[in-house]
Amino acid sequence: MNRPFGAALALIGVLLCALSARADDAPPPAVHYPAFRLGAFADIVLSHPSEGGAVEYEGGEMDLYASAQISNNWSAFAEALIQHGGKAENVDLERDARFDTNLERFYAAYNPSDRLRLEIGQIHTGIVQWNEREHRSRFLQTPIDVPSIANRESQGGAWPLHFDGAWASGRVPGALGAEYGVGVGAARGSERDDIQPLFRRGISPAGLFLVSVAPDALTGFEAGAAGYVGRIRAPGQTMQELDATVFSSFVRGGVELRGEFARMAHTPLGADQEFVTRGWYVLASWRPRGRLKAFRPYFLLDHLHVAPGEQYLSDVHNQNAWSAGVRWDFNRRLALKGDFRTQQLAAPHRESLIRAEVSFSF
Amino acid sequence: MAMRVCPLTVAIVLLLAASSQGEEPVPASISFVVSAKNPMRDVSAGDLRRIFLGDISRWRNGHRVILFVRPMDTAEGRLFLDHLVHMSDIDYSQWWLGAVFRGRVANAPRVIGSVEEMVRAVAATPDAIGFIAAPTTPDTGVIILTVEGKAPADPHYALRAR
Numbered sequence: 001m002n003r004p005f006g007a008a009l010a011l012i013g014v015l016l017c018a019l020s021a022r023a024d025d026a027p028p029p030a031v032h033y034p035a036f037r038l039g040a041f042a043d044i045v046l047s048h049p050s051e052g053g054a055v056e057y058e059g060g061e062m063d064l065y066a067s068a069q070i071s072n073n074w075s076a077f078a079e080a081l082i083q084h085g086g087k088a089e090n091v092d093l094e095r096d097a098r099f100d101t102n103l104e105r106f107y108a109a110y111n112p113s114d115r116l117r118l119e120i121g122q123i124h125t126g127i128v129q130w131n132e133r134e135h136r137s138r139f140l141q142t143p144i145d146v147p148s149i150a151n152r153e154s155q156g157g158a159w160p161l162h163f164d165g166a167w168a169s170g171r172v173p174g175a176l177g178a179e180y181g182v183g184v185g186a187a188r189g190s191e192r193d194d195i196q197p198l199f200r201r202g203i204s205p206a207g208l209f210l211v212s213v214a215p216d217a218l219t220g221f222e223a224g225a226a227g228y229v230g231r232i233r234a235p236g237q238t239m240q241e242l243d244a245t246v247f248s249s250f251v252r253g254g255v256e257l258r259g260e261f262a263r264m265a266h267t268p269l270g271a272d273q274e275f276v277t278r279g280w281y282v283l284a285s286w287r288p289r290g291r292l293k294a295f296r297p298y299f300l301l302d303h304l305h306v307a308p309g310e311q312y313l314s315d316v317h318n319q320n321a322w323s324a325g326v327r328w329d330f331n332r333r334l335a336l337k338g339d340f341r342t343q344q345l346a347a348p349h350r351e352s353l354i355r356a357e358v359s360f361s362f
Numbered sequence: 363m364a365m366r367v368c369p370l371t372v373a374i375v376l377l378l379a380a381s382s383q384g385e386e387p388v389p390a391s392i393s394f395v396v397s398a399k400n401p402m403r404d405v406s407a408g409d410l411r412r413i414f415l416g417d418i419s420r421w422r423n424g425h426r427v428i429l430f431v432r433p434m435d436t437a438e439g440r441l442f443l444d445h446l447v448h449m450s451d452i453d454y455s456q457w458w459l460g461a462v463f464r465g466r467v468a469n470a471p472r473v474i475g476s477v478e479e480m481v482r483a484v485a486a487t488p489d490a491i492g493f494i495a496a497p498t499t500p501d502t503g504v505i506i507l508t509v510e511g512k513a514p515a516d517p518h519y520a521l522r523a524r
Contacts, residue, residue, distance in 0.1 A: 035468045069468040072426065077465040109465065114420050119465075133460075140460045171417065175408055216408030220448055252448045293450050329452045361459060 035069040041137040043359035045144060050340070050352035058355065060084045063104070063136050073112050079104040081136050081152075102154060104136055104162070115170040122164050122195065126181055126210045127228040129247040129260055130281070131161050139359040142256060142296055142327055144337050147281035148304035148319040149262045153193035158264060158277055158306065158316045159243065160188045160228060163206055164198040177214035177222075183207065187230030187241070192312060206230030206241075220252025232266070234312050239266045254287035256296075266310060275307035279319075285327070296327040298339075320344040325355075334360045391496040391522040392438045392445075393514045395481065395504040399488040404508045407520040411446055413491060415457065416467045421489060429471035430483055430492035438495040445521050 045058040065079040083100045107121030126132040130150035134141045151157030165185015172178040186196040187206035196203045212224025228243040247260040261280040267273070285298035304319040325339020337359065342352040394410065396402055402421070405413075412418040419427055432439045434451035443449055449457065458470035474480040477494050484492045485503025494500070496514035512519045 037462065037468065039463065041463075065463060067462065067465055067468065072424075075465070075468070105465070107465075113424060114418055117466075133464075135463060137460070137463060140456060140463065175406070177408070177412070177417075216406065219408075219411070253444075254450060254453075287450055287453065289450070293452065329456075332452070332455050 033069060033071050036067070038064075038066045039361065040064045041139040041359065041361045043138045043357055045355060045357045047353045047355040050354055061136070061138060065105075073110055075109045075111065076107070077109065078106045079135070083155075100154065102152075113170075115172070117169050119167045119169075120165075122162060123167050123183075123185075125160055125163050125183065125208055125228060126167070127208065127226050127243050127245055128159050128161060128262060129224065129226065129245065130258075132210075137361075138357070139335060139361050142283065142285045142298050143300045143323060143325065144339055144355060144357045145300060145302065145321075145323060145341070147260075147279075147283075147300070147302045148321075149260065149279035149281065153188075153195075156316055158192070158279070158304070158313050159262060160206070160230065160241070162195045163188070163208075164195060165206070167208070169210070175216040177216065179210075179212050179214075179224075181208070181210035181226075183209075187232060190232070190234050192316070202233075204231035204233055212247075220255075221248075221250050223248040232312065237268045239268050239312065241266055254289065254293075256283065256285040256287075256298075258283040266307070266312060275310040275313075277305065277307045277310070277313060277316075279304040294329045296329070297325070298327060299324045302343075318344065333362060334358075391514045391519055392441050392493045393496045394491060394493050394507045394509070394521075395484050395500065396491050396507060397484055397486075397488045398503055398505050400491075400505070402507065403505065404511060406510055407446070410509060410521075414442075414447055414471070416461045419467060425489045428487055428490040430474045430480060430487075430490055431471045432477075432480065432493065433473055433475065436495075438493060441495075441521070441523055442493055445523070 040062060042060070042062040044060040046055055047058045048055045060083070062082045063079065064082070065077070068076045070076060081102050081104050085098055085100070103122060105121070105123055107119045107123050109117060109119045111117040124131055124135060128150045130147055136152070138144070138146070148157075149159055150161070153161060163183070163185040165183055167181060167183040169179065169181035172180065184205065184207055186198050186200070186203040188194055189196045207229050208227065210224065210226040212222055214222040224247055226245045228241070230241045232239045232241055241264070243262065243264045245260060245262040249258040251257070259280070259282045262278070264277045266275040280303050282301045283298065285296050287293060287296045300323045302319055302321045306313050306316050306318055321341060321343035323339045323341035325337060328336045330336055337357040338355065340352065340354055342350060344350050394405070400421070409418060413427055414429060414431070421427060431442070434440070434443060434454065439451070443451060443454060447454055461467045462470065474483055474492060480492045480494055481500040481504055484490045500506070506514065509520045514521075
């Protein structure tokens, strides 16, 4: 899935789009098109085993993104992720990877109203809400870690977080705060981290849906569910994939509570066998008021159980981890995080780490 | 008799004590203003919150909502954070950074430095909405919205400091 040239071309494409676009419908006053924006998030993680040893550079990421509001209704977006794998053994990073450049998202969007937004291109599937909300920015998320169910496919993640296709979403007016999303596109390929181009011959289709509510009567509360169905043409067998996720959050007045449960079922065609992988996380954090408002203590529980014997997920690890730490927003653009994490790489071995992350946006 | 004090208890007490400091008085309420050319006259508190979080980005005529906010360290800015969006200024700033990154909006709200400038900017921008401290009564060109049928002076107004 390493597509460095694609990523570069995507960014250049959005830039050219922004420079050459003509407004195709009359823009409202005081809004000037095209409006272009370029931004980035970056971070570095250091870790120190609690049983002793040297402080190690665990890894770093830079997430570049560009958006172009071409007209009142049309926009384009591109995002590329550059990762550098460090020296420490960590399930979040491929150990043989040094620099890895990936195209994350690249799409055109038509957005005539809040009730309908249509995106076409390479998009995030939305099957894991964490990924839909944070995408790949570790600056925006409270803890250092991405939960296991939201790990990128190339980082040992099990769920299909990317696909090429079309995604329609929107908001249903009313006090229920209901939102929907429906998508169709190409299912993932024979390798777990293979995002199939939409126009490749012989691709199999995938379908997605997402519903959520955020009622006025309970400000800050949100709950929802997502589903994904696709067919995987893996070597030697074809499997039906059926994923389901439920999520909920309460974010209000400095309190942040989030939870998500995901189930993935792979069924080889013509067989009775079913491989079921499950994962969940719970995140709790709190930002005090007053002089300590720059600090946000947090606690993250992270669990992943991979279906035993499933070859397609053979390089995905079980995970049973928790971490407790503090995020310090030094200013609007720089956050420092420190935590204690204990994680299971392979049962019964556990390791504990003290870690620090410097993350920033620009 | 020596009394043992749990360090965790001490830490929590200190945290709570520090949390309660640094607050300044806030105005009685804030008024939301739109251009006199905007047909909107009333809005629900839920929709107002969604507008200032970018979840509602269009007026009924299809034009994009243009958001103007006061600096979050002003009295009306704090009331806006505490009673409408229920976030700290840091979280509100990061919310908009995330909204742009999610590709849903092009820009974060524009910060307007003074009440007079806010009134002028909203009056000159038919698709804009902003807020000012009540009971400021702007002269012309802008309309103060009622929230769920109640004016800012109403004791049951939703965005009133309690």
